[in-house]
Amino acid sequence: MLRKLYGDMTRNAFAYRMLIPYVVFLALLVLYPIIANFVISLQADGLWTLKNYQQVFKEPVFAKVAFNTVIWTVGSVVLQLLVGFVLALLLNQDFRGRAFFRSIILVLPWATPDIVVGVAWQWMYNDMYGVLNDILFRLGIIDYYLPWLADQDLARLAVIIANTWKGFALSAMFYLAALQTVPHELYEASEVDGANVFQKFLNVTWPILRPFVVTTTMLTTIWTINYFPLIFTMTGGGPANATDTFVTYAYRTAFRFLDFNRSAAMSSFTFVLVFLISLLYLRALSRKEAER
Amino acid sequence: MRRKPYQTVLLYAAVIFATLVIAFPFVWLLITALKPYPEIYGFPINYIPREPTWxxxxxxxxxxxxxxxxNSVIVSGGAAILTVLVALLPAYATVKFDFLAKQPILISILICQMFxxxxxVIPFFMILSKLGLIDTYLGVIVSYLPFTTPIGVWLTRNFFAEVPVDIEEAAMIDGCSRFQTFRRIALPIALPGIAAVGIxxxxxxxxxxxxxxxxxxxxSLQTIPVFLSLFVGxxxxxxxxxxxxxxxxxxxxxxVFGFLQKYFIRGLTSGSVKG
Incomplete structure (x- = not known):
């Protein structure tokens, strides 16, 4: 084994030399901090212990934070994928001015800095002066102004909507790229066969899109679980921890309550969770590849 | 495929509606920023500022x-340059060579997406404090690399893959060393990809x-997001x-993104098309 590696290293010496900076980077800036975080999470008062993990799981709000994280992730991912999908289908049509509309739809939300997104939506959700209540009231959808960020369920919905606005562009880009690989002749052929819009979608578009849907779902799920600044700006995890996720909670544990060990336990737990979810997706992806 | 007139009208209606809804939060931010205080807190809401102000x-x-x-320009520019420097070489090596370490490197890129x-945040806090880099530009820049470099390698790979092997071989026959070939032939061709990584x-x-x-x-060292977040508080x-x-x-x-979205989207998505 070692001999094989040595032979490979002499044959491809140039390639291995090119890897040196990256390997140094991986060791110092990725591996070392992750191991350090586990070590910190397993220590208290200078001793090795599981106390931090026990405390995290016994915490009264832990169940609530776990629930929030699930709602936040599932809600955001489903909405982002749906909105991204519909917009990709729309932008894939041929029409005059497409480049213009595409740059607004795909660039504006995605390029706006996270904190600015938080500020803008926080202001739109304002219960007294917010534009959202005004519009909904004028349209007759609500009879009185809603306290968007003060009510627990509404606040959960509010951060998910804001996150959808911020994040749908990425899945739209993936879908758009996928749609552009669908050969035109296939559509024409199915049209000759008398297929309607839905049949065309089901038989031509969907088979090509499917692997993209899995990849995009995986990336969006991971990024949503890990996403921090929007909730931090809009609600700070409130009201009454209703929008706290593992990540915002771990952050506050570290920098407001200055309990680094417990925060490290929380974040290591999050890391393992994300890792397991990714493995599930990767297995689904390789199964589908095998089917084809 | 020809559309019937009513389909065209429907399509435009849908596109314009979507664009208006999506642009609204940002436009509203801009409109509010131009209103004097009495109008910001006005009732009913003015949708167009009566007395716009700077x-x-x-x-x-x-x-x-x-x-x-x-500060934001320094930190972001620094992170862009360092990311490109770290990401370029492994991207090239894993595209042009078939060797034992290739697969592990590619998997490391994937795994880094999950962190x-x-x-x-805590390990870096401790490490940077020990090194005396905690409250410096460099410390923050370095802490960004684990999140920018892996995607950087991925993006650059797709562009290096488009460099034709023939040209590189011709260059080497003409006496270029392996590294000269990389620098003089592959690098200029992959420049849009490098730009995408930096962006x-x-x-x-x-x-x-x-x-x-x-x-x-x-x-005096804080970046715009820090300033805005403290302002919110x-x-x-x-x-x-x-x-x-x-x-x-x-x-x-x-x-920046508006101008370069084309390269960026190409780099981001071509990898998943090729698999």
Whole structure:
């Protein structure tokens, strides 16, 4: 084994030399901090212990934070994928001015800095002066102004909507790229066969899109679980921890309550969770590849 | 495929509606930033400012916004340059050579996508404190690399893959060394990809909040997101300057991304097409 590696290293010496900076980077800036975080999470008062993990799981709000994280992730991912999908289908049509509309739809939300997104939506959700209540009231959808960020369920919905606005562009880009690989002749052929819009979608578009849907779902799920600044700006995890996720909670544990060990336990737990979810997706992806 | 007239009308209606809804939050931010206070807190809401004003923009620049802007440029530019430097070589090596370490490197890129920033925030805090880099530009820049480099390698690979092997072989027959071939032939062709990587790192750093807020405690070193987030906490009711600052903070990324979205989308998505 070692001999094989040595032979490979002499044959491809140039390639291995090119890897040196990256390997140094991986060791110092990725591996070392992750191991350090586990070590910190397993220590208290200078001793090795599981106390931090026990405390995290016994915490009264832990169940609530776990629930929030699930709602936040599932809600955001489903909405982002749906909105991204519909917009990709729309932008894939041929029409005059497409480049213009595409740059607004795909660039504006995605390029706006996270904190600015938080500020803008926080202001739109304002219960007294917010534009959202005004519009909904004028349209007759609500009879009185809603306290968007003060009510627990509404606040959960509010951060998910804001996150959808911020994040749908990425899945739209993936879908758009996928749609552009669908050969035109296939559509024409199915049209000759008398297929309607839905049949065309089901038989031509969907088979090509499917692997993209899995990849995009995986990336969006991971990024949503890990996403921090929007909730931090809009609600700070409130009201009454209703929008706290593992990540915002771990952050506050570290920098407001200055309990680094417990925060490290929380974040290591999050890391393992994300890792397991990714493995599930990767297995689904390789199964589908095998089917084809 | 020809559309019937009513289909065209429907299509435009859908596209224009979607664009208006999507642009609205940002447009509303801009409109509010241009309103004087009585109108910001006006009832009923004015959808068009009656007496537009620049006072909030002037005020936010009196609060040293220029300094925060400069800090953001330094941190984001630094992160962009370092990311490109670290990402270039492994990207090239894993595209052009078939060797034992190739697969592990590619898997490492994938795994790095999963790391929550929160896992790094405490270890980096301790490491940077020990090295005396905690409250410095360099410390923050370095802390961004684990999040910008892996995607950087991925993006650059797709562009290196488009460099024709024939040209490189011809260059080597003409006496170029392996490294000269990389520098003179492959690098110029892959330049749009390198730009895309730099832009990704720039945009990431421009809006990053968790690390910058935790590590940069000196006001004169803080970046725009830190300033805005502290502003949200301190002056909850001073919406005007907050909006003005937010609008100014959004201009660079929107311009940069608007111009280069083509390369960026190509780099990001071509890898998943090829598998």
């Amino acid at each position: 006072e909030h923009f002037q005020y936010v620049f009196q609060l040293d916004f220029g300094t925060y802007f400069k 929550p920033q929160i896992v790094f 990704y790192a720039f945009l990431f750093s421009w809006s990053e909040l968790m690390f910058s807020r935790s590590y940069l405690s000196t006001m 301190q002056y909850q009711t001073r919406w005007g300057p907050l909006f003005a600052g937010s609008v100014v903070a959004s201009i660079p990324p929107i311009i």
